[in-house]
Amino acid sequence: MAPRVNVLPVFRGLSIRSRPLAQRCIAAQTRQLSTIDHNSDAAQSENTFSDALRARMQTYGQSFEKKQESEPSEGTERALTENEIALNQLQQAAYGLNPFDPETHGHKFGVPTLPISRDMNQKRRYDTVVEQVTKLLMKDGKLAKAQRDMAMILNHLRSSPAPKVNPTRPLMPGPPTADQLPLDPVTYLTVAIDSVAPLIKIRKYAKLAGGGRALELPAPLHQRQRRRWAFGWILDAVNKRPSRGSGRAMFPTRVAEEIIAVVEGRSTVWDKRHELHKRGTAVRANVFSTKLRGKKL
Amino acid sequence: MSAPLSLRCLLRPSAPVPRSITAAASTPSPWTATFSTTASAQKDGQKMGTPKKMSAKTKGSVSTHMNPTGKKQTMAKFKKNKGAKTGKPPLPGERKALRKRIQLSNNNALPVAGLVELEPKDLLDPTKVGTMVALPGEMQDSLRTLEAFKPTQFWPMFRQPATLIRSETVDLIAQMQEAASKKQMLRAVITGERITGKSLLLLQSMAYGLSKEWIVINIPEAQELTTACTEYAPVPDTEPVQYMQNNYCLKMIQAIKKANSSVLAKQATVYSHPELPQNIPINSSLLALLNAAKEPESAWVVFQAFWKELMHKDATRPPILFTLDGLQHIMKISDYRSPAFELIHSQDLALVRLFCDTLSGASPLPNGGAILAATTRGNAPRSPSMELALAQREAEQAGTEPPAHEPYFKGYDTRSEATLKSVKVMKVKGMSKLEARGLMEYWASSGILRATVDEKAVAAKWALSAGVVGEMERASLLTMRP
Numbered sequence: 099m100a101p102r103v104n105v106l107p108v109f110r111g112l113s114i115r116s117r118p119l120a121q122r123c124i125a126a127q128t129r130q131l132s133t134i135d136h137n138s139d140a141a142q143s144e145n146t147f148s149d150a151l152r153a154r155m156q157t158y159g160q161s162f163e164k165k166q167e168s169e170p171s172e173g174t175e176r177a178l179t180e181n182e183i184a185l186n187q188l189q190q191a192a193y194g195l196n197p198f199d200p201e202t203h204g205h206k207f208g209v210p211t212l213p214i215s216r217d218m219n220q221k222r223r224y225d226t227v228v229e230q231v232t233k234l235l236m237k238d239g240k241l242a243k244a245q246r247d248m249a250m251i252l253n254h255l256r257s258s259p260a261p262k263v264n265p266t267r268p269l270m271p272g273p274p275t276a277d278q279l280p281l282d283p284v285t286y287l288t289v290a291i292d293s294v295a296p297l298i299k300i301r302k303y304a305k306l307a308g309g310g311r312a313l314e315l316p317a318p319l320h321q322r323q324r325r326r327w328a329f330g331w332i333l334d335a336v337n338k339r340p341s342r343g344s345g346r347a348m349f350p351t352r353v354a355e356e357i358i359a360v361v362e363g364r365s366t367v368w369d370k371r372h373e374l375h376k377r378g379t380a381v382r383a384n385v386f387s388t389k390l391r392g393k394k395l
Numbered sequence: 396m397s398a399p400l401s402l403r404c405l406l407r408p409s410a411p412v413p414r415s416i417t418a419a420a421s422t423p424s425p426w427t428a429t430f431s432t433t434a435s436a437q438k439d440g441q442k443m444g445t446p447k448k449m450s451a452k453t454k455g456s457v458s459t460h461m462n463p464t465g466k467k468q469t470m471a472k473f474k475k476n477k478g479a480k481t482g483k484p485p486l487p488g489e490r491k492a493l494r495k496r497i498q499l500s501n502n503n504a505l506p507v508a509g510l511v512e513l514e515p516k517d518l519l520d521p522t523k524v525g526t527m528v529a530l531p532g533e534m535q536d537s538l539r540t541l542e543a544f545k546p547t548q549f550w551p552m553f554r555q556p557a558t559l560i561r562s563e564t565v566d567l568i569a570q571m572q573e574a575a576s577k578k579q580m581l582r583a584v585i586t587g588e589r590i591t592g593k594s595l596l597l598l599q600s601m602a603y604g605l606s607k608e609w610i611v612i613n614i615p616e617a618q619e620l621t622t623a624c625t626e627y628a629p630v631p632d633t634e635p636v637q638y639m640q641n642n643y644c645l646k647m648i649q650a651i652k653k654a655n656s657s658v659l660a661k662q663a664t665v666y667s668h669p670e671l672p673q674n675i676p677i678n679s680s681l682l683a684l685l686n687a688a689k690e691p692e693s694a695w696v697v698f699q700a701f702w703k704e705l706m707h708k709d710a711t712r713p714p715i716l717f718t719l720d721g722l723q724h725i726m727k728i729s730d731y732r733s734p735a736f737e738l739i740h741s742q743d744l745a746l747v748r749l750f751c752d753t754l755s756g757a758s759p760l761p762n763g764g765a766i767l768a769a770t771t772r773g774n775a776p777r778s779p780s781m782e783l784a785l786a787q788r789e790a791e792q793a794g795t796e797p798p799a800h801e802p803y804f805k806g807y808d809t810r811s812e813a814t815l816k817s818v819k820v821m822k823v824k825g826m827s828k829l830e831a832r833g834l835m836e837y838w839a840s841s842g843i844l845r846a847t848v849d850e851k852a853v854a855a856k857w858a859l860s861a862g863v864v865g866e867m868e869r870a871s872l873l874t875m876r877p
Contacts, residue, residue: 217876224875232875249873256843256877257501257551268407280503281842283877297405340482343493375405 227288227325228252234329235353247350252283254354264363269293279361290360294331294367295324298378306389313389316378331367332356497544498551499535505842506554515606518560518568518599525833529557530602537605537654542615543598547773549868553841559834559864561592563823564599570819571600571765575609575714578763582754584722584815586785587823589772590865596823597718597769604716608658609764610705612651614750617721618774619643621741623730630695630745637745638731644694644746648701652685658713659685665707668700675700695745702749706761714764719750721771726781726811742810755814768818780808784815792820825862828853834864835871844871 178186187197201209210218217223224232228248236244260277263269270292273279279286298316306313319327332353339352359365384390511517513528530538535556538544550556567583574581585593597613604611619625620643627638652659659682667677673687681704688697705715719725729741741747752758753766760766770781787797800807826834832853838844846852860866 228875245875246873248875252875252877253552253873256503257498259502271407281505342485342490344490345494347494376402379402379405 225284231329250350251354255283255286256280261361267363267368290357291325291328294360294371295328296371296374314381315384331370495546499556504554507840518603521565523560524562525829527557527559527837529555540650540653541613543601549872552843561830568603575763580760581765583767583819583821585769585821591823592864593769593823594720609714609716610655611716614719617719617724621724621729639695639745641691641694644698645691648685648688664704708761712762715760716765718767720769722768723775723778726778751814779806780811784812785820788820828857831857
């Protein structure tokens with residue numbers, strides 16, 4: 099139902115006001131309106147609103163009144179009529195405010211509490227390491243199988259005894275202690291992979307070392323690359339690991355056993371990392387090679 | 396700068412230098428060269444005695460698994476044979492044993508506070524629906540012997556095996572109790588969709604039977620009897636010929652003995668059994684009778700004698716619970732062949748025949764008890780007769796018009812239909828939200844489900860799985876978001 103009161107003054111005032119003024123202006127206008135229209139027959143007009151709509155309108159009116167209470171007001175408070183509530187809303191809209199309560203209006207299930215956690219996004223629902231590693235497990239594009247395998251790996255980590263960490267093969271600093279790892283399999287996996295991840299790779303410059311040989315230089319790796327190298331090595335070790343059983347759980351079991359071996363320092367992957375680091379340290383001597391002048395590094 | 400000193404820059408600050416690095420440093424190596432150090436030099440160095448040699452394949456690459464170098468791939472059939480694998484191959488049956496291994500505890504899982512041990516009256520109490528009860532230690536052993544636990548269930552995740560009391564459980568156990576109190580026999584088929592908990596319902600019935608000191612006999616996988624994977628031989632003097640499966644019978648007798656030893660020790664024989672290889676005098680215990688089966692050759696005879704004793708009507712004899720999982724497999728022609736190379740019907744196998752006769756009511760249990768068969772939906776052959784018979788029984792129970800045979804379909808099996816002529820059908824459906832909540836709270840308090848269990852979370856998983864318990868487990872326990 100359209101309000102019967104003339105709304106033109108509202109529209110006239112809306113354009114030049116700046117936003118900080120809006121709230122004060124609304125309060126003033128409302129006060130004015132309430133004194134003018136107190137006895138107007140608009141209040142006694144025939145009620146065509148449905149009950150539900152009226153209830154909603156009143157709640158909006160009340161919330162608006164609460165805002166008003168903070169300001170010094172003269173005169174006594176009284177309940178606003180429907181027309182006035184509608185007008186108030188119109189005025190709020192005019193001043194660039196949202197007249198409706200965003201918590202309830204237009205949301206069937208309400209609004210979520212902010213900030214939304216990272217994994218609430220459908221495309222980022224898994225942990226970064228888990229997601230990357232799952233795709234590395236995948237063969238022939240069978241992602242669902244890889245995901246099932248990953249779930250089985252995590253379950254195997256959960257149900258096997260806590261690892262005994264080898265002090266000569268130190269893990270990443272700062273993870274939870276070894277006895278807490280099994281109940282948090284994602285951290286278990288992350289610790290294993292990050293601990294054996296190499297820091298560098300060897301980059302080769304063809305034919306620069308003389309005699310047709312490549313000149314080798316160490317090059318740093320990004321975190322994602324490091325994890326890829328590490329898990330590639332783990333998968334190589336897994337493929338060499340003999341399968342003691344049969345069935346679809348066997349591959350995930352072998353991967354999980356290799357991950358446990360990494361954390362316990364038994365895995366050959368540690369040697370690979372060590373070798374690569376050693377070689378990288380050695381070929382640092384080539385960094386200032388004159389052969390590299392003019393090359394894009 | 397020497398190599399080991401340089402290598403320190405790549406080590407973790409907290410880490411000591413591994414011994415192998417310092418050992419390598421003591422020997423003069425080409426790493427100390429101050430100028431060009433290339434691949435060839437490194438190769439020489441490795442020859443001279445670096446402790447570990449990287450394989451040529453993996454030296455510079457990420458992994459051979461992912462083939463990052465873009466190396467040309469060869470088709471599998473042109474690949475060279477990598478040569479004989481070293482190491483001892485697993486013995487026959489070892490791989491299967493590992494696959495079928497049942498792990499019933501996980502020390503990493505948290506102990507659940509307030510989890511009570513199962514008591515037979517709990518399984519009958521409708522107010523206990525939706526609560527978890529732990530299986531006591533002795534019962535675990537008996538159930539394990541009876542092969543009531545399946546490797547596909549999620550037992551290895553929790554500290555101790557526990558089971559959810561469902562409305563179906565209370566329903567079934569109440570019927571079992573009623574039948575036993577009247578010395579009658581409950582003949583029922585448990586059916587339902589995949590992973591709705593049919594096998595677990597059998598497990599619960601066995602748990603009840605064991606705690607009430609019934610004699611519990613279980614055939615954990617009917618397919619082991621009919622897929623021609625165990626030895627068979629004709630039973631002499633039978634017309635039409637029946638076939639006994641002695642190896643399987645021996646295994647079953649040993650399970651019965653181990654699971655029911657205390658009950659069997661109290662029961663005495665009333666017949667003399669001259670056909671047995673060993674003289675069992677009258678009034679010796681049933682355990683002694685079963686002990687006569689030491690070789691597979693005598694297993695079937697002993698089992699027959701044992702069954703004859705159980706069929707003796709006596710007030711002191713306990714009720715019997717006979718269960719079978721995978722009903723479809725015994726409702727069809729088996730994979731066995733007769734000497735004339737004709738396929739043998741499953742119900743011509745003596746043990747299957749015994750079960751089917753009891754299930755159909757042709758040979759009732761005089762001392763009461765229950766005979767339960769569960770269908771399987773995972774690895775089941777088609778059995779149109781069984782499906783039809785179960786649909787008919789269900790319709791009769793509901794008081795509606797039972798479905799009729801398809802007139803032009805030839806695949807029906809009259810013997811199977813006759814077996815299921817008068818059984819009771821119990822349909823296992825999805826759980827209620829109350830039951831789902833009980834289960835999820837148990838998972839969460841075990842530390843396995845790392846989420847707050849509130850109404851919203853329960854409703855989400857319940858809606859995702861339609862209340863089917865196995866689907867709920869898959870959605871909550873077999874996931875990449877633990």
